[in-house]
Amino acid sequence: MRRLLTGLLAAALFALSACTGEAPAAEDVAAVPTGPPCLTSVGSPAAASADGKPLPAMAVKCFDGGRYIDASLLGNAPTIINLWGSYCEPCRTELPAFQRFVTAAGDKVRVVGVVVKDSRSAAQSVIDDKKLTFPMLEDRDQQFSIALSQAVGKPISNALPATLFVAPGGRVVYTYQGEALDEEKIRALTAQYLRIEVGP
Template structure:
């Protein structure tokens, strides 16, 4: 009897170990990517920065999925701190060129400005490869069906997904004060745009 009980206990422990060792899954059953963490459930830890701005156009009211799993983030969270939103895709060469500059900016800016990446219509393995190669650590959202990009385009009055990369500067209060689309940004240009449109100086 003792042997039977011992076998049952051992089997239960093995089953439990198997469950806990299983890789996390997204809401569609796929293995979760291993990229940077998403925004916290409540981003109160971010620096409040300047007072909310009444200038610019409001962010669209919607939820966007985190790259690191199935959780969704309310885009309104992006308005609780000065934020730079960078839309990119793995097969976009200017995107790949400027991502390291954003990573260096994140290191220099600390809590003054939050940078959030949005991966537009890309496969998870391809995006993961860029994240790993460029050693990106800032939060990532994914817009696989372009719904967020379309909503942003309607707000700013031009397509943000058809000419990637696109970078949006968001003031406290969740208002888009500037949208940049052009040649790949470098360190100096990111700092200059941040100072001009968010009123925040970030040292090199």
């Protein structure tokens, strides 16, 4: 019983911990922080799918300069990871579509933005201008995007925008790189690769 209560307490802290602190201490890396611009837990952890490539287990910093999170924890729910930069025109074009998708998806799918090789002020300007509310991580030195490139076998860090569809269990089941996505295409890819229908 004590073990069950400890587990429930850990799960609650996992969902509610905020992006504060500076160093990637073990307790910081283990937690997924709450609310924009970091992360909110969606759903329950699930067994890994046999399909796809695993997310790298590495610390990635919250965009607001707070805690680090372990990227592999992004697989505790169906997740879409969108890598972008303010210098990337197609990125800026598709970000509002992701925001509309987030509003429509609710708790069904988590969307996480990753700001790649960009200044905080330039990225923040885009976030403010596009009124983005979904969680953001920071990859200024491209270590995360390089690790993702190695994991999925595609160059991601220098080919933005890039969007990864992650099944519960932390497996990247599809990587999209191409023209800016619109909301209809995001819905279609989500249905195809995550098997989740998001209505208008």
